[in-house]
Amino acid sequence: MVEPVLIVKGHFIHTPTADAYEVHENSCLVCVDGRVEGIYPVIPDRFKGCLVHDYGNRLVIPSFVDLHLHAAQFLQCGMGMTSQLLDWLGDYTFDLERQFQNREFARKAYTLFAEKLVACGTLRACIFASSSTQGTEELFEVLKEKKICAYVGKVNMDRNAPEFIIETTQASLDGTRYLIEKYQDEQRVKPIITPRFAPTSSPGLLKGLGALAVKYRLPVQSHLSENLDEIQWVQALFKRSKNYSDVYFKNNLFGQTPTVMAHGIYLGEGERDLVKKMDVMLAHCPDSNINVRSGIMPARTYLDLGLRIGLGSDIAGGHKIGLNEAMVRAIQLSKLVNLTDKTLKPLTVAEAFYMGTKGGGHFFGKTGSFETDFLFDALVIEDDAMIAQRYSLEDRLEKFIHVGDDRQICARYLEGEKL
Amino acid sequence: MVEPVLIVKGHFIHTPTADAYEVHENSCLVCVDGRVEGIYPVIPDRFKGCLVHDYGNRLVIPSFVDLHLHAAQFLQCGMGMTSQLLDWLGDYTFDLERQFQNREFARKAYTLFAEKLVACGTLRACIFASSSTQGTEELFEVLKEKKICAYVGKVNMDRNAPEFIIETTQASLDGTRYLIEKYQDEQRVKPIITPRFAPTSSPGLLKGLGALAVKYRLPVQSHLSENLDEIQWVQALFKRSKNYSDVYFKNNLFGQTPTVMAHGIYLGEGERDLVKKMDVMLAHCPDSNINVRSGIMPARTYLDLGLRIGLGSDIAGGHKIGLNEAMVRAIQLSKLVNLTDKTLKPLTVAEAFYMGTKGGGHFFGKTGSFETDFLFDALVIEDDAMIAQRYSLEDRLEKFIHVGDDRQICARYLEGEKL
Structure with a gap:
């Protein structure tokens, strides 16, 4: 079931262009009808009261x-x-x-x-x-x-x-x-x-x-x-x-x-x-x-x-x-x-x-990043506390890419739907 | 605790030389005082009644x-x-x-x-x-x-x-x-x-x-x-x-x-x-x-x-x-x-x-293979039933090497001791 509006909280990292990561630390991604509406430091007033999935200190990245x-x-x-x-x-x-x-x-x-x-x-x-x-x-x-x-x-x-x-x-x-x-x-x-x-x-x-x-x-x-x-x-x-x-x-x-x-x-x-x-x-x-x-x-x-x-x-x-x-x-x-x-x-x-x-x-189509209007396809990544404390979000992602496996993926979203 | 005599049953694969695997299908490895005494098709009479760890259709390989x-x-x-x-x-x-x-x-x-x-x-x-x-x-x-x-x-x-x-x-x-x-x-x-x-x-x-x-x-x-x-x-x-x-x-x-x-x-x-x-x-x-x-x-x-x-x-x-x-x-x-x-x-x-x-x-020293007198250091590998049914022991090991991880290692032995 796709929620009409879903708000996901966490640290977002994606690559709108190939040159560099775009990072949104401790942010709120608003997903409307399965697509990214925007990423905000706090939930905008017009979305107050909507369903929130809060992933705290975890990384949220586009799915593969x-x-x-x-x-x-x-x-x-x-x-x-x-x-x-x-x-x-x-x-x-x-x-x-x-x-x-x-x-x-x-x-x-x-x-x-x-x-x-x-x-x-x-x-x-x-x-x-x-x-x-x-x-x-x-x-x-x-x-x-x-x-x-x-x-x-x-x-x-x-x-x-x-x-x-x-x-x-x-x-x-x-x-x-x-x-x-x-x-x-x-x-x-x-x-x-x-x-x-x-x-x-x-x-x-x-x-x-x-x-x-x-x-x-x-x-x-x-x-x-x-x-x-x-x-x-x-x-x-x-x-x-x-x-x-x-x-x-x-x-x-x-x-x-x-x-x-x-x-x-x-x-x-x-x-x-x-x-x-x-x-x-x-x-x-x-x-x-x-x-x-x-x-x-x-x-x-x-x-x-x-x-x-x-x-x-x-x-x-x-x-x-x-x-x-x-x-x-x-x-x-x-x-x-x-x-x-x-x-x-x-x-x-x-x-x-x-x-x-x-x-x-x-x-x-419009998939693979968290830009506005892109389908919200995402993975939520959980890493070890000693890593999360010590390293930047970019380092944590690089580590997941190099040594992570399915055990670290704690949630998956496709077109705004949690699988 | 190292058992004075331990018998391990399973499929053994190791490399006494670098040229090729040596394979002992459905065999019994006898370990005495932490060292390999020999690998046999059935338990020799003189070791009848000793402790047996039976790993059935699993692979037993030297630990890394x-x-x-x-x-x-x-x-x-x-x-x-x-x-x-x-x-x-x-x-x-x-x-x-x-x-x-x-x-x-x-x-x-x-x-x-x-x-x-x-x-x-x-x-x-x-x-x-x-x-x-x-x-x-x-x-x-x-x-x-x-x-x-x-x-x-x-x-x-x-x-x-x-x-x-x-x-x-x-x-x-x-x-x-x-x-x-x-x-x-x-x-x-x-x-x-x-x-x-x-x-x-x-x-x-x-x-x-x-x-x-x-x-x-x-x-x-x-x-x-x-x-x-x-x-x-x-x-x-x-x-x-x-x-x-x-x-x-x-x-x-x-x-x-x-x-x-x-x-x-x-x-x-x-x-x-x-x-x-x-x-x-x-x-x-x-x-x-x-x-x-x-x-x-x-x-x-x-x-x-x-x-x-x-x-x-x-x-x-x-x-x-x-x-x-x-x-x-x-x-x-x-x-x-x-x-x-x-x-x-x-x-x-x-x-x-x-x-x-x-x-x-x-x-x-004498470690890293199952030759007689070598210390018995081993991993027991469990693979999926569809793989085990279909492929040779060598193929199963090659697959474990390429795609296996710690989840497939179901037992570890060092110098004859189960860790």
Whole structure:
């Protein structure tokens, strides 16, 4: 139940811009119809008498937005981490994804996934399910019960993967259309067009998916330029496309509707321009990039070019579902880049926090910060008394990002509703 | 209380060598007087009727050995992570370490530290306290209560740090001698000679500390070659030494008694030879190396040279106290190294696990594995039923290393005693 007016008291920290935190110590945030009305030192007269949730000395921060993860890979988090991308898919991932054809298994595994996702503070996410239509239906249902906001994609693949996990082009498109029609009017859990990636899609599948995206005005998610072998493979498969991005672009899957692409590590100049022009968002997935030895996304360079970047846990190429871990790893990778090229400044903590909140939140509209008119999505963070006494609010947040986990999140709000 | 004979049942995984796991599924480990007598498929007749702790389908693994961390920095874990080493010391660390001159503060903060350390499965550690003798005394007492094994060092510094945290050479040596005499006969928590690092030590202090190490036959810990600025500073301060290692070596602080040096990132050929010849152990602290932008220790190269390497969380240059996190980051860094030099193979999970158990355990004698005659130090790991059903024991361990935390450790043993 969303209260018409809710007042939350505590210490608010958010990043309206990526440059720095904005801090409101001991303040009152007024939330009207699920949106931030304003943050005040004391409750304004016109809101006197409204419901107050008082969090005292705790931090209140925007909840996390995960732009890229695979729900069907949750069970295998942290396994098979000695393989590179294409081997890892073959040895670990496809076999697990097959199990999601079984509704009961899917329901059980997706419930574990969703519980941990919410526990860790991610209340908005762009999620890959599996190629199974009925399995994906289970994921929609599980997430609806959890009441978080998500785009959920049945994974489309009709070639270049084991028989047991691909479908015919027609079956893949039909299943996708079925889920779209069933869930397109949902408030919080909505369909998204999800070709796994170019190499496992026939030209006909890509064309059909692009047509669905345009017809139903649906967003799109996929993988882009993650690994050098993969890029060569795409070039061999799609000889008439200029580059990897162009494969999607030609098929109405690259910004013709809102689009998020995972990774984008090795984008050439032309691709960077296209990403920018089409307002395609990139999901930076630092743990995954290291674990499957893809490389390091040049995040600083892309930010300087004005590309939009959010963060992805990329479960299960990434092993940690808490998006704060992706923030930390993004910072750590940027420091390593800086060791070899001093002109590329490491990401600040505020920049990484921005990526994981307002940066990615852009894909969901006005979310990810506490600015006026933004949806009130928040986490309440409790830290140890010795820390709270001694350190600034910014230090306390930096500590939570680096070492905190779900045990420290004592309340979660989505669109003004306490979950 | 150590049982004369204890039998532990479960799935045992350990790394007698770094090449691979040794796995004993559904087995019985017999522990006599705190040491492993053997691992058997069923309880041998001669041990029938002895006490059994049955862990069913859970994993039993060696407990973690942390070769390098700063107890007095625990509160600041994950803060100030935008600074480089020397700035970070000045802006964050020294001011906090000063507080440990206050016994009450020290007791409280060290208790938080010790509880988390034990919770996360580290039952042996080489620990820096602060420069305060009385604060360090509190750490000895707190750790004795927790009953873990640790070498604890009062941090010696008599120059090149703020006045409020250094001591005179004499006071530093006197405090060290006081603690040695008080604690040298302890069973589990013992003194270790701990010059902070060469730059904060006068030649007289180093000489005096080396004399104490030799006289009392005490081990030594310090920092070595962590950062390029630091190395230049050492060269400027100790013009008559051949290199950084030689500063310690000349003062009987480099292998004349068992020695562990943190980092050792930039060791030249001569230093590598000396490390090997003097059997100095290196504590690889991957998170810290990235966080304070020191560089990446060439772990694979050192392993190939036959140097002994263990792992350190390096709290609080490193932010995570769970040593499994250091294993993961060591693997991740080795993968990044491999991206630019294919001849340097990434660390396997077994190699990283070895480093954090038997590798570092060597500093404490026969510890860190379940070989016959080794002290029985162990963690019992419980994972989710869906994981346990589906995956191999090796996969389950890999998953615990990557995503597990203290909540999954359901029992801890040290020298055969259940803690």
